[in-house]
Amino acid sequence: MKYVDEFRDPVLIEQTAAEIRRLAHPDRIYRIMEVCGGHTFAIYRFGLHDLLPANIELVHGPGCPVCVLPMGRIDDGMAIAEDPAVIMAAFGDMMRVPGQMGSPLERKARGMDVRMVYSPLDALKLAGENPDRQVVFFAIGFETTAPSTAFTVLRARALGVRNFTVFSNHVLVMPAIQAILDAPDMRLDGFIGPGHVSAVIGCRPYELVAQDYGKPVVVSGFEPVDLLQSIAMVLRQLNEGRAEVQNQYKRVVPWEGNPAALRALEEVFAVRPEFEWRGLGAIAQSALKLQADFAQWDAETRFAVSGLRVTDPKAAQCGDVLKGALKPRQCQVFGRECTPERPIGALMVSSEGSCAAYYEHVYLRQVAEG
Amino acid sequence: MCLAIPGQLIDAPEENPHYATVEVSGVRRKVNLGLLQEQGVKAGDWVLIHVGFAMSKISEEQAQEQLRLLAMLGEAMQARQEVEGYQFDET
Numbered sequence: 001m002k003y004v005d006e007f008r009d010p011v012l013i014e015q016t017a018a019e020i021r022r023l024a025h026p027d028r029i030y031r032i033m034e035v036c037g038g039h040t041f042a043i044y045r046f047g048l049h050d051l052l053p054a055n056i057e058l059v060h061g062p063g064c065p066v067c068v069l070p071m072g073r074i075d076d077g078m079a080i081a082e083d084p085a086v087i088m089a090a091f092g093d094m095m096r097v098p099g100q101m102g103s104p105l106e107r108k109a110r111g112m113d114v115r116m117v118y119s120p121l122d123a124l125k126l127a128g129e130n131p132d133r134q135v136v137f138f139a140i141g142f143e144t145t146a147p148s149t150a151f152t153v154l155r156a157r158a159l160g161v162r163n164f165t166v167f168s169n170h171v172l173v174m175p176a177i178q179a180i181l182d183a184p185d186m187r188l189d190g191f192i193g194p195g196h197v198s199a200v201i202g203c204r205p206y207e208l209v210a211q212d213y214g215k216p217v218v219v220s221g222f223e224p225v226d227l228l229q230s231i232a233m234v235l236r237q238l239n240e241g242r243a244e245v246q247n248q249y250k251r252v253v254p255w256e257g258n259p260a261a262l263r264a265l266e267e268v269f270a271v272r273p274e275f276e277w278r279g280l281g282a283i284a285q286s287a288l289k290l291q292a293d294f295a296q297w298d299a300e301t302r303f304a305v306s307g308l309r310v311t312d313p314k315a316a317q318c319g320d321v322l323k324g325a326l327k328p329r330q331c332q333v334f335g336r337e338c339t340p341e342r343p344i345g346a347l348m349v350s351s352e353g354s355c356a357a358y359y360e361h362v363y364l365r366q367v368a369e370g
Numbered sequence: 371m372c373l374a375i376p377g378q379l380i381d382a383p384e385e386n387p388h389y390a391t392v393e394v395s396g397v398r399r400k401v402n403l404g405l406l407q408e409q410g411v412k413a414g415d416w417v418l419i420h421v422g423f424a425m426s427k428i429s430e431e432q433a434q435e436q437l438r439l440l441a442m443l444g445e446a447m448q449a450r451q452e453v454e455g456y457q458f459d460e461t
């Protein structure tokens with residue numbers, strides 16, 4: 001492993017890795033999904049694969065917000081931004097995601113008013129500074145980010161800001177996990193639960209995975225030791241025939257989550273009957289839109305949104321990679337037509353996307369080593 | 371996006387319950403405290419920051435670990451840029 005000496009506790013890392021090797025029965029294969037894109041990134045960046053026995057397979061989950069956003073939603077957002085009165089505000093991760101007519105960044109180069117922001121509150125500030133324009137915040141993210149959007153909408157109401165709306169693409173982690181568990185070709189044995197999503201929703205929602213599907217879930221931190229300990233905890237449960245929810249990331253994740261965040265979500269958002277995910281298709285009750293009370297701040301009420309479904313380019317196999325059916329490298333266009341510099345699929349855009357993480361930390365190294 | 375940024379609260383949030391000044395590797399910006407209503411934070415406390423909001427209270431030791439983690443992940447610069455990019459002040 002590349003960085004083992006820099007770590008806070010290299011001895012503990014070696015010990016935990018040795019324990020994993022002890023726990024992993026050589027006669028079976030363990031398929032463990034890390035749900036969160038931040039975990040995928042950390043696993044590749046730290047080269048944790050190199051510490052694991054070959055029969056432990058880490059499957060990369062759907063927890064990268066820009067990766068699961070279908071192209072149709074990007075086009076819908078861009079269609080809103082075509083109105084010259086509109087300023088579209090989006091996170092940096094969104095700027096390079098390809099739509100049918102180019103990415104937001106390319107559209108900006110061609111004159112569209114798209115601004116990169118680091119916080120939804122910055123979008124709200126833009127609205128205050130541009131009273132004669134309509135500022136639309138292109139909201140993406142799981143339950144980690146949705147409360148921040150909710151607070152921003154509440155703030156807009158409190159301040160009486162009328163030229164600010166949210167184009168909500170917030171998605172929910174549990175329905176995605178369930179869709180993966182319900183897929184006919186599902187072969188997963190357990191889950192590494194997301195860290196910061198769980199700081200908001202807590203650990204209780206995952207009990208469904210343990211109880212109804214009989215799969216262990218361990219909510220994990222992001223350090224190498226955290227991830228290795230979580231893998232060991234999953235293995236121990238599997239070996240003992242247990243399926244429980246365990247919290248390895250207690251220092252940040254309370255079992256009950258963050259009540260203030262959950263209240264804000266409840267107040268501002270309603271669950272959509274269904275929402276289209278890239279690669280996973282339509283999933284029931286898997287995304288958030290603004291409550292009717294907040295229609296004034298809802299971009300989908302203020303602007304006409306066509307809601308067209310757009311299929312991904314044929315050669316792109318993002319869906320299969322997202323479901324864990326293919327490894328990034330097995331996609332036909334990986335490293336050829338599709339690279340982080342010129343992404344075809346969204347998994348190549350964000351550093352949390354499994355294709356980009358694999359490309360930067362495994363593929364380039366292998367190419368360099370011949 | 372998923373990697374939260376550790377910072378230390380510089381001023382007492384009593385004056386404005388919604389916002390406090392946070393310091394992240396020498397950069398000072400406002401962050402929103404709405405998500406920590408229950409925890410009751412004060413000047414000197416360490417928090418994890420995500421898109422302009424303090425999302426969890428953590429110990430100083432955890433904050434140092436998180437900084438190391440960001441550095442090892444090659445994300446320290448980006449984290450600093452993000453905090454520098456917060457322009458909202460007390461919007």
Ligand code: SF4
Nearest residue numbers: 316318331338345355
């Ligand atoms: S290589 Fe590109 S097109 Fe293929 S799955 Fe990855 S992101 Fe999608």
